[in-house]
Amino acid sequence: MDKPVEKVFSYIDAHQDEYIELLKSFCAQPSVSAQNLGMKEMAQTVQNTLNGLGIKTEYLPTDGYPIIYGELPQGRGRTLTFYNHYDVQPPEPLELWESPPFEPTIKDGRIYARGVADNKGSFLSRVCAVDAYQKVCGDLPVNVKFITEGEEEVGSPHLDSFRVNYPDKLKTDGIVWEGGSKDINRGPLQVTLGYKGLCYLELRCRGANTDVHSANAAIVPSPAWRLINALGTMKNERDEITVDHYLDCLIPPTGQDMAYLQNLTFDEEATKKSLGIPAFINGLTGIPLKEKWLYQPTLNIAGFETGYTGKGDKTVLPCCAMCKMDLRLVPGQDAEQAYRLVRAHLDRRGYTDIEVVKLSGKNPFRTDNDSRLVKASLKNAEEIYGMPPSVYRSSPGTTAMGTFCGPTGIPAVSFGIDHAESNIHAPNENIYLEDFINGIKMTAAVMHDFGADD
């Protein structure tokens, strides 16, 4: 490891308490985008904090909550961008919290608070890394940009307009994306190189203009059955998506992609036990299970509703049926194409009357394996955490990474300070203090290597 980075690490160790205090002050400020709680104050705090590092910030209003943009030109050849968000999930259900969600509490090496993992801890790991590097080396090895939004938890509705309206601000050589977790506590760091996309659809089927008595079921068409029969053509019992041409354009994983699967720690037995399921889909285990998990698209029923669902029975033939579906997409697919294929599949089978509404879409994205940012991230993850990282070539989940990086080709990598039991989006959200400090070091080291001369 380079000498300057060792000095930065020592500085970080010596100033742990200061950084943890900063984390506590951030977590004490509620910033619930879904409930418009404390958003203005939080945006101001983010801006003030970045200003304190000498970063030139801008408050960019949107129709929702502002994006805090900052840049610190250092006259370097490369620019590294940190994308994070300052909004958090609602704290409810409050009664399940063991300490108040907006009173950060340290217990047994962990700090508990809403937002401490998602995403304030990871955001501050970037901030503190810049701070420590500046304190030790005077200036940074790269030009730095910060894009910190306030609407991630409500679907990042204004991120694409940022891309379109501020191409110069987006211009960069790599993005350290949001945050990340670990497969197991004190285990290897997850480094994520891409995400599945998401196409969210609502299928609506209508019959008569009113619910009718079920005595009419022999002659009056049932939209519930129609929707069931239509859905029955879209996936088979082996969980294979049977929408026409849906799998035609998938880009299969490469040898390197498959090799990454070897290092992923996935405790199948523990997961099955905690979920109370006898087996994963198709009884898959090992590499085939991981391959399906990370590299295959999904066609999920997120919700289904029709007719009477209260107590007892009601002899009714419902007049409408609705199904919400989310489709996780992999490279080769895009959200608009997925919607069109579903539409065409239904039309071809005579289900032209079933309305398909696309509620949202995000495209899949995978960063180039050979990019400088990927190499810097993987190398330092191994050195700092003392074991080879778990590389997620594609996360099974979805972020806005594709929104920025799909059209621009900018490399992006996610890593952060969460762990397997961080309870993000749930009560008792927490991180290990140790992971927070390591996250600061990791960010500093990646900055260093990313900026270093070849």
Next chain:
Amino acid sequence: MSVAPEMQKVFQYIDDHREEYIELLKKFSAQPSVSAQNWGMREMAELIKDSLRKMGVPAELVETHGVPGNPIVYGELNYGKKYTATAYNHYDVQPPEPLEQWKTPPFEPTIVGDRIYGRGTSDNKGSMLSRHCAVDAYLKVYGKLPINMKFMVEGEEEIGSPSLEGFIKDNSEKVKTDCFMWEGGTRTVNGPVHVSFGVKGVTSFELRCYGANTDLHSANASIVPSPAWRLVQALATMKNDRDEITIDGYYDTIVPPSEEDMEFLKTLPFDEEATKKRLGIPAFINNLTGVELQKKNLFLPTLNIQGIQSGYTGKGGKTVLPSYAFCKMDTRTVMGQRPDKVMKQIREHLDRRGYSDIEIIPGSNTLPFRGSPDNPLFKAVVKNIPDIYSQPAAVFPSTPGSTGVGFMYELTGIPAVCFGVMNEESNAHAPNENIFLDDYICGIKLTAAVIHDLGELG
């Protein structure tokens, strides 16, 4: 085939006492008798008992032992004749809610134009009184009936007749009869009166499918089993897109309609275009029309989805993999099917396809029944309708709906014929329930004429 000449006097009496019979209907409809709310039940039963006694029918309240255990009003005129008919009716009504949608108060019977409005006027107090007043008029004119007649009025029909089985078992002599005039019936507005001698049964049940022990982030959908998909796929094996039930062996035991049953389909007044327009549908299932449509409607079982719920169904999108899905269903059964057999077929169908984890929660049952057109009571009804209503009857060998008839037949072996004073705009179970006053009067005449004709059997 026309009304017997002896009936002229009786019809005259009915016409002369039209106002008195309408007053009686108003009086009965003004007494709330909501079984679901236990409101006015005994008062109503007393009212009927007293009314029957006043007409000359020995009547009593028979206590029942179900829950809630409302009494059954029982009356009997026994002349030692060979033939006995029983009028089965019910005195309980549906709750009047939603009250704000009533144009007149539900328990203040109000005549507007040629209709009378009030909760229970159509279901079932009008039809009940058409039987009772027919006997009254016949007795006033001729002093006695040409047949034995029994009256059974229960107070729990709208809540599923929980005490009826106990009553039947405890009172076999009272229940004994040749045929029931069952409950009531409807007519097409300005069209034919509907007469039926059969019903479909209905068996309700729920399918439940479980996945993980908690809802999960949908990013897990590629590896964690989805109970919603599992239920969808299981259901998709149970019916195809031509609306054919594909449960193994489901149609094997059903009794097909006889040639005579099929002939009756031609009498049905079903206005396909008006119905499609009213419901806003482009076509009936499989574009069926005419006799084929009615054949499916009356003689084939259904497998209906009442409701399905799984996961997130609110506004916008939640990326969740639901841990639970359920489907409420009812199947209308026809002659040859039995509830226990049907449930067994569904269980075995699912098991055979590996869906043994899908739970079946049984619900309520009624049984199918299809009688014979040779039934004298049926023949008498159909014979008298053309003169009284100026048009022939519409005959349903089986109705697409379900009543307690099948259950009664199962327990007693006694057939039933349904006809009454409602019409297709009577709003039974809904606000502004009503009947036409003329239909009420014609219903009285029809019952009287049927009683007379049955007298020829001795």
